[in-house]
Amino acid sequence: MINVEEMQKYGKEQFDSVVASAATMQTSAQAIASAVSDYTKKSYEDGNAFVTRLSGVRSLDKAIEAQTEYAKSSYEAFVAESQKISELYADLAKQASKPFEGFIAKMTPAR
Template identity: 45%
Template structure:
């Protein structure tokens, strides 16, 4: 049994093209994910610094504890929202990686020797 060379070359070219498209999608998506993470970190740091300044300037222990409590609640809500956003970005990344490969996988024969005469 032999495998037709033109069939193998066609799958190789299609696979390479799909892989290159997939790598491009990964690059763009990872840049978006990194930018999102940097923005969240920057905002979180700025909010923490601002609240710390307010706590240090508080006139009573009760007001300082209230500021801290409000900050913790807001930070938790912000973290949950950011986690959801990052989950969406990673889900989109997975879809973009698979999309170019989907066409190649659909073209694969069920048997590598399909359509060939047996000896």
């Protein structure tokens, strides 16, 4: 049986754990925002470069070639950045659940 003092102690430990992990979670959220921002900026710049290149093309074959290269490079960049950002989200989820792991282990009765 768990008494009141032990519950207060567990509560304080849990609160301290949550406060300590908040900084880590904030850092993870900032990393996600930065990665999304960087990808958006690069994607915009690549799109502008493509339009500039396409405006200088004189034949249909060259236009199709430019569009194909742009589509391929855009897709590859999207997949790479999506994987990077999904890993950042996975790390954030791990950090968010970390404070509760110890609390649940302590509150679960031994069998």
